[in-house]
Amino acid sequence: MKNLLNPKWIFIINTLPVLVLMIIGFQEFFVIKTLLSAETIWEWKNHAFWLLAFGLINFGFSLFLVLKKRKIRADFALFMLLSTIAFIYSYYSNIDKIIPSSIPNWMLSGETMFYVGTFLMPTLAYSLFIIVFHFTPKDKKVSPWLNFAYALLVTLTWYIFAQLILPLWKNIDTDFNVHFLIIASISGVLIFLFFLIRGLYILMQNKSKFLQKYQLVWKIIFSLILPIIGLLVNNGVFKNSDFHTNSFGIFGDFNSLWFYFLTVFNAIVLCIPNFKNKKYRLFQFLFRAFTFAFTFYFFLVFLPFLPLSVIAIVAIGFGFLMLSPLILFLFHSFQLAEDYAFLKNYFSNHLLTTTSTVAFLIIPTVITLKYLNDKRILTKTLEFVYTPNYSKNYNINLNSLENTLKIVKSYKNKRGDFLESGKIPYLSSYFNWLVLDNLTLSDAKISKIEKIFFGKSEIVLFDNNPPKDSIKIKDISTKTTFDTKQRTYKTWINFDLKDEEKHSGNHEFSTEFNIPDGCFISNYYLEVNGKKEFGILAEKKSAMWIYSQIRNYQKDPGILNYLTGNRISFRVFPFTNNETRKTGIEFMHKEPLKLNIENQEIQLGNVSDTHRNSSFENKDIKYISTAEKQNIKPVFRTPYLCFLIDDSQGKEKQTAALLKRVKKFKSEYPEYAKNSQNGYVDYDLKQSLYTKSTEYKGGFNLDRAIKKLLIKNYNSGEFPVFIVVTDSLQNAILESNYADLRFTFPDNDLYYNLKSDGNLQSFSLSQNSKKLIENNAIFNFNQSVIPYKIASKTYYLENNNLPSLILKSDHFTISNNDIKEGSWNSGLLMQGQFMAQTLHPELKEKEWLNSVKNSFKSKIMTPYTSYLVVENEAQKLVLKRKQEQVLNGNISLDTDEETQSMPEPNLIIIGVLIVLFIAFKEYKNKKLQPKNLKC
Structure with missing residues (x-):
């Protein structure tokens, strides 16, 4: 933990987040400033000034400490902690002025009101760690259990307050109630976290006999049992009998089995006793550095919710699960520090630093490479469907495509209850940026792609006639x-x-x-x-x-x-x-x-x-x-018949009957059959039927076949008359119309479906391509x-x-x-x-x-x-x-597919947040009551 006293950490933990927060804030303000009142603009400028001053003071003093080669002192950490809390408190107290309700959510780039807490939470946590370090005596023994008792006392105090005192609290129409309850909440959370972290630090630093004796038990509890229970609770397993729940998850979509696998693997790596052999210990150190990326990820995910953990313990009893990522992070960090201290006696610092950094980056690198492969597959698929080169042969790996589409669907902007966004925190944003260019793939396009390549799902058609x-x-x-x-x-x-x-x-x-x-x-x-x-x-x-x-x-x-x-x-x-x-x-x-x-x-x-x-x-x-x-x-141009035969997935047994139907039709219209052609259509168009080993792949992609042939015959002395041969035209993949290509079929706007009784149905190419025009149509090429x-x-x-x-x-x-x-x-x-x-x-x-x-x-x-x-x-x-x-x-x-409003928060989350925000909400409601109260 001594390494955290290096002031260079301030540049990463405070300066960079503050800079990003300032940039985001200015971008948002620049967009909505014309809609803001003079009072609101003043609030923006006031908070921007104090945030800038706060960032510059921290940066300047940290730079001074770096130049003087000094460590961070307790008073500086206390200043960062209190100034950060003061700014966050001021921001959220005035949030209705900074972002008035008249500003539509879609004008803002994201959940703007949460940015301040998210970007400043690392400073709060870091300051608290430094304060714990400085206020933990080094020259005498301090009981960790006494600190845990103090932390427990805080939760009990809050529980008693919530059960006995809060219901009797007098509802005085002043700001006093609001400020008192919020300040008391913040103070209680900080005191709880201080004693909890201090107890853990003492326990790990002193290497107590109790910890040494039962270290495997503690390791299993905090690296395996609590994380697994946390995943199960988050994913709604206790609400649903089916393990593969469709729940979005309270804090994110962690349903993937990879989260469970990495949790178990991380527990194994941490629970295996330390090797005395330097080579084995080096590999053990690198494996722990490898899984530290996983531990660090969940620490980041739950860091913004850390202040709510004590409230969650009081409200619903599961708050300790929110603390497990913090405890695991501290435990994992101490384990790496212990491994490093042992190995530096045998290996160079450069070797240990380089190899551990490489090991830490393996998971992020694998994720990045996987996303880049998803981007390559998706780009190739979109090219085939929407911007194809018809002279090019496409070889698309259907297994990879199916997996990529599953990821795209899971990472789309789904909505559940409050906080249940359906996204994987940070990873969804990274995927959307790297793979989807911060855009999305509509449900209609996903459905069409699945229909083309896998012959499944229904295509969602856009309603052109609302x-x-x-x-x-x-x-x-x-x-x-x-x-x-x-x-x-x-x-x-x-x-x-x-x-x-x-x-x-x-x-x-x-x-x-x-x-x-x-x-x-x-x-x-x-x-x-x-x-x-x-x-x-x-x-x-x-x-x-x-x-x-x-x-x-x-x-x-x-x-x-x-x-x-x-x-x-x-x-x-x-x-x-x-x-x-x-x-x-x-x-x-x-x-x-x-x-x-x-x-x-x-x-x-x-x-x-x-x-x-x-x-x-x-x-x-x-x-x-x-x-x-x-x-x-x-x-008059010369027509020729072009039979488009359904060769899609699942139609293997029907091919012979469809070909027999074509042969009979040709015999009835010999004058048109002379130059006729057969095309076999699955997800692409084939000009000949292959051997019996031919795979029937994907859906009936009539759209691609029609476009290919229209373009091929553009400005030819002959023109194709499309006769579709299938028993399920309703499942064919077609555009709503082909008006963009109208200049390629100037003399015939129709295509036909050859029914099993030998009669034709006619449909339009230039208008609604699936709307029946005539049930028993006859050829009429007089245009x-x-x-x-x-x-x-x-x-x-x-x-x-x-x-x-x-x-x-x-x-x-x-x-x-x-x-x-x-x-x-x-x-x-x-x-x-x-x-x-x-x-x-x-x-x-x-x-x-x-x-x-x-x-x-x-x-x-x-x-x-x-x-x-x-x-x-x-x-x-x-x-x-x-x-x-x-x-x-x-x-x-x-x-975005559609406007998505934020649904009402569910009762569990309200229970988590109510102690911290109830007074402020009631105060706002009282201010609005005279205007809104009607009979």
């Missing part, structure tokens, strides 16, 4: 201007939206509409409190996350974003009873056009303009106007296309009264100089690049960051971005923070 509220478009006006330099139009559509029904609560306006190729959204506004607020162009996932958070707090967001293809989602919230709100969207377009929004046809531009039908071309993309398409004679030749290559366009785009190259880069603000040509380049990325999904991961930046620079919304109106500067700063997080992560990862 129930509509009563808001209607009351009035529409347009204003069009023509840019003679660019030869393009800009049209504002202004909406008056009104909630025409009587109701309670708030409603949302939500609609969807299509825009043609070459038409772009370049601005957006929403009136908020009578002021026209223009939209912020933000990364799409970040904007949708912010919209969801603001909406849950009944505020004023509005959002525009792409769904799939050229379909736009338009939402405004909230609307109160009979309220009218004004909003508007600016469109940039090359020629006059019509939009249909909420069944109202809106004309953009004057159809009589002489410059209305101008086509446009650059080196990468060509815009074909409606007029030019109408002057080209349409043609012509527009052929357009550039040089020697022919492109096939949809035959309609809308403009079309042609990719002259299916992959091109956009230089920074090509993008200009408000430039229609920039919008055309970005739309062309997105089309190229649908043909080559492997380019999305590489290019999406530049695509987002190009959208920001041009002020034109793309499928990667969204226009969002927020209410205040704080929301803009939170949006910026979330956006930076998303842009630094994997394109296929997600933001």
